[in-house]
Amino acid sequence: MAVRTIDQAEAEDRRQRIMIITLFSVGILGLSYLVYDYLQIVNRASIPENLHSMDPIVAKWEAEGLVTDFDVPQARLIVNEAAWDRKERDEKIGIVTQLARYCAEKNAETRWRLTVLGKRSSAVLGEIGTSGLKIN
Secondary structure (H helix, E strand, O other): OHHHHHHHHHHHHHHHHHHHHHHHHHHHHHHHHHHHHHHHHHOOOOOOOOHHHHHHHHHHHHHHOOEEEEEOOOOEEEEOHHHHHHOOHHHHHHHHHHHHHHHHHHOOOOOOOEEEEEOOOOOEEEEEEOOEEEEO
16 A cells, blocks of 8 residues: 555656646747847837927838838838748838828828839838838
8 A cells, every 4th residue: 555655646746747848848939938028029110109200210210221212202112022021911001191191281282192102113012091001
């Protein structure tokens, strides 16, 4: 009978170690996800609510190589295709909508419109206008 209780104690000890390792692993995975999510948020281009602060943001994008030309009267943004493709879809949507809003305010228009063109290919990479919002 003493042998059986030693085996039971070893089994219980092994089960507790496995449980502790599992909980520790889940905790590490959770923290890793939080760090990953934080880095994703930090590395995104922030679009300001205040339209008067758009000029420095566009200048920053030009310095980073994303924006080649921004023509406010024509509501046209020319971008580097490679840099544009590295942006996530929701970030592209934010850029297009906020710059369209910015152009509408600067041009004293009621409707938002903006066309995003690739510098090399001149292909339409995104646009907002009467037909809605399209991101390629």
